[in-house]
Amino acid sequence: MNGKKKITNRTIVLTAVIGSIFVMAMITANTLWSSNQTGIATDEAVSEVSSFYLEAMADRRSRTITNLINSNFDQMEKAVELIKGEEVDSQDELRHNIGLVKSLLNLNRFALVDEDDIVYTQYTTYTGRSRHSFLADEQLNGRMISTVSIYGSSKQLCLAIPTPDLTLMGKPFKACFVQLDIQDIVDLLAFDDQGRTHFALYTKDGVNLSDTELGPVILKYNFFDVLKNIVTEDVWEENHENFENGRDGSITFDVGRSEETLCYVPIQDTGWEMAVLIRDSVIRDKISYISDRNIKNSRNQIIFTMVSVLSLATILLFQLKRFSDDMLEEEKETSRTFKDMANTDSLTGIRNKHSYTENEKIINRHIQAGEIQNVGVVIGDINGLKYVNDTFGHAAGDKLIKDACSLICEYFKQGAVFRIGGDEFAVILQGKGYDSMLEVIDELNSKVEDNIKENSVVVSIGYSVLKQGDRHLKDVFERADKMMYERKKG
């Protein structure tokens, strides 16, 4: 039992503090590690997200143009059918009909071309061979898409279809066409993404058709002229071939400290490439912003949790300490109570036989150590207790015991009084009590004499003191006890 360390308040507090620091250190380290991992994962994700995002965006925009083209072709075919069904004998009637189908089918710059390459629109009739390059072809086979550079820097997409069975004003007509302004197509494709992405339409030669800036480096310049300065020759060649062959692809290049990624996809049948560019820093910033915000939130949560836990732990610690103090105090009280109960006579409230024995042991050690020379023992025995018990009952007997106890205690104020038996008391006297022992015994005996007359409590007294050769208090006790019996007999 002595080998085990005692758990003290200090131990509890120390354990709690070290435990808390350890937990906090673990949480902090975990947070830092998570932040670092998030950063690495963010970087890895940026490239993939950029490409994926751009591919999807380029694809979507490419499809928009393809749908627009197909829709215009369909509308042109309907327009031809509508005009075929009309009786058109003059240029005015033709213009009127062209105007009708234009508004009905929402066709922009719809025109018909006769066999002499005369072009008929809603308002004009003109010789069109030099103006519309597709008319130079001997025969138009099926749908034709061409890009037209218009004087004044605007560019248009010309969509033409043959009209083999169309005869108007007595003349065979060979084709019809619409011209879509590329700027209108750009407007259709543009959406407000707050300048995060850039897009441009290119010819196979890298000429910018859309008049839009593909980021801060390529701008509106020829794609391949600029690319030559920012990528290796191999990369340039690869992408040039992709454009030539109408394939898709992507390029990533550094601009200062940031990285730019662009993706391009071919637009069906046009010979165009749709390029979309995004600065990786935009995605990185966005992801970092989200990531930082999450980390910050987590950090705040962790701090909040830590503070809460610490507060709670502190409160609990104090509560625990208080509780343990209370428990300890209670324990002590109980122990004291038990001890008191073990050493106290329940009837009289004075120390009992057990207490006497405990004291006897201590005194014996002192006697044997030669530390005590003066100690006296007085034995008092109540006369007639059995008679009172038998005659007047135990209550009267108990009262008699209490009266006897009071009597003894009254006289041996400077001694330790013990009830060592039913009607027997012992008093151990040391110091002043020892010095006045005989005087007090005389006074008590005198009192007893009076009590006999008054028919009150009577106690027979015997006493003795430590003598040479006594090894134990018991020796003193036995002499006192013998004396008491003898006096009682007498």
Place this chain on the structure above:
Amino acid sequence: MVPRFETGTVPSFRILDRMCYNNAERLPKQKDVNCAMRSKKTWISLAGLAVVLILNACASERITESTSVENRPKNTKVVNGAVDFDHELDRYIPKKDHYNFYFTYKTVHPWWDAVALGMEDAQRQFLDMGIRITYEYMAPDGASAEDQKERLSEAEKKDYDVIGVDVADEKIISPILDEMVDSGVKVMTFSSSDAAEGCKRIAYVGNTHNYQDGADLTEALCKKLGHKGKVAILVGSVGAPCHEDRARGAADTIAKYDDMEIVATEYDMDSVDKAYDLTLKILEDDPDLDGIVCCNMSNPVGAARAITEKKSDAVIVGMDHDEEALHYLKDGVIYCLGVQDCYSIGFDTIQVAVKIADGNKPGELFPEKTNEITTVIYQEDAAQMLELLYGDVQ
């Protein structure tokens, strides 16, 4: 990898000349006022060269004088203004809500397609006002006065409000125009070739300074050659006033210098292929040819192709804005080009035609000759001109 490309670089411009003529009795519309102001500024800025200017002014019809190439001020604004794409109709209120015109020009060629775009712009703007303009804009595949004669004859039979003509041959066409006017048809001329002096046509819209254009281009060539050498002149269509006037201007300029000689004068009939063939032949006859003056749009393209093929050092000066020619200019094969404002020609033609259709005569509403400018550009201007006209950003 940091790109070496310098973003936002704008090519520098050095303008030889911006010729602004206004010898017509025009109303002072905004464009004319600006033009006059520019001329005035030019006068002031060239005050130091007053003596030379006066002498030159006496010797020619020019209002502005070109300075040497080396001393030209850089003026991007002037190059950007070589072709004015930003037009608005003037305040004239047409009397009808529908006009129907007939226009015929020399030959099917991109130059007149550019004029057509200006016409269409005006037509759209009238339409926005609720006035419908319809017209025919027709030409033969090759320049032909006879073909034009037939077209006019057919057009005369129809009830057009105005008939506009880019005169294929002033000697043949001018009398026909007079007859048409006499018979009550409202006739105007447009683009680059007016009718002969004294023709009864009501008005002209276009280049009024073809002779001077030819003279200016040739003067630049002569300076480049140090005023000596053999020069060939390529003309367009025979009898076409604009081409012939430029050729005369060129010939007169060369005649001023004793050490210069005209070794050939040929007509390509507005065909690039023919211009190419003619140049090859001229080079064959005179391998040490020093220069070629080109008087139309097809000449410089054909000449440049031949010069490149033969690796000749001949210096080419020419007219107009053909995209291929501009690329040759950019590459240094062509020395300079005189770019006409086709867009404005087309736009103003429609505006004037409406006024003529309403019975107006030249005077307060419009001049008898509406002049359109020519701007001479050099190699350093080519890229921006390509961008301006064709959106060709390199």
